[in-house]
Amino acid sequence: MKKQLIDFEIESRREAGAGCVLLKMRPLGAEMPQCEPGQFVEILVDDASCTLLRRPISICDVVDDRLVLLVKDAGAATHALCEASVGKKYSVLLPLGRGFWVDDNVKKVLLVGGGVGTAPLLYWGKALTARGIQPTFLIGARKSADLLLLDKLREIGSLNLTTEDGSEGTKGMVTAHPVFKEDFDLICCCGPLPMMKAIAAIAKERGIQCQVSLENKMACGLGACLCCVEDTTSGNRCVCQDGPVFNINELKW
DSSP states (O other): OOOEEEEEEEEEEEEEETTEEEEEEEEESSOOOOOOTTOEEEEEOTTSTTOOSOEEEEEEEEETTEEEEEEEOOSHHHHHHHHOOTTOEEEEEEEESBOOOOOTTOOOEEEEEEGGGGHHHHHHHHHHHHTTOOOEEEEEESSGGGOOSHHHHHTTSEEEEEETTSSSSEESOGGGOGGGGSOOSEEEEESOHHHHHHHHHHHHHHTOEEEEEOOOOOSSSSSSSOTTEEEETTEEEEHHHHOBEEEGGGBOO
16 A cells, blocks of 8 residues: 655544544645555654654544544644644655454454554444444543543444443453453454553453554654564564554464
8 A cells, every 4th residue: 555645734623532632634635545444644743843753643534535533642742733723734644554454254343442542443443334344342441531432433333341440331451341251253452552462362362363553662654763673473573564453473472
């Protein structure tokens, strides 16, 4: 899939909770390229004076040829993005990386997300629905205020929640949710590394296919800087090029 460098303009923004903002951006002077669920973009945040490199952001959705990003205020660059006004323009490199995939024999899919790791699951859930597969979502957070995109996820699949403090859904970690008693053909996961490793362990024990979206630190997004290298069963691989989505059997977990 050809990478393109396109200027995008913020068309709308809304607060998404948990220090996050949902940005809808339209391409300028070019068509919106085809993007796969699980891929990401690299965005140049030129209004953050201390930021020199582009910032990787997961593709949350593509709606009416518009790019949708869920951005968490976590540093100078993401703070600038969260504070940006409608009409602000940014240079974006996309689409990048390998996304999620599904085999023809897969019928029942569980999508597990935590924090901003929920973002790519929205686009993936919509893609599964288009293939005739209604996904089951399991979203976890420390407290109810940290749960993201719930209204959108409810529109496309069955939604299950966990919170560590019990303020919404099942109390505890996502791995304690009773949804794991059901039989799934595939589990896809994105979120904190300990959560993904725990989900991978469950999948391996039960013989379920499992894909995880890694969040290794990235700089170039093109496999040139080697910042995001992951030690896999086939040697060192760049997460930005060979991932970010991997089958767990490819990882040394």
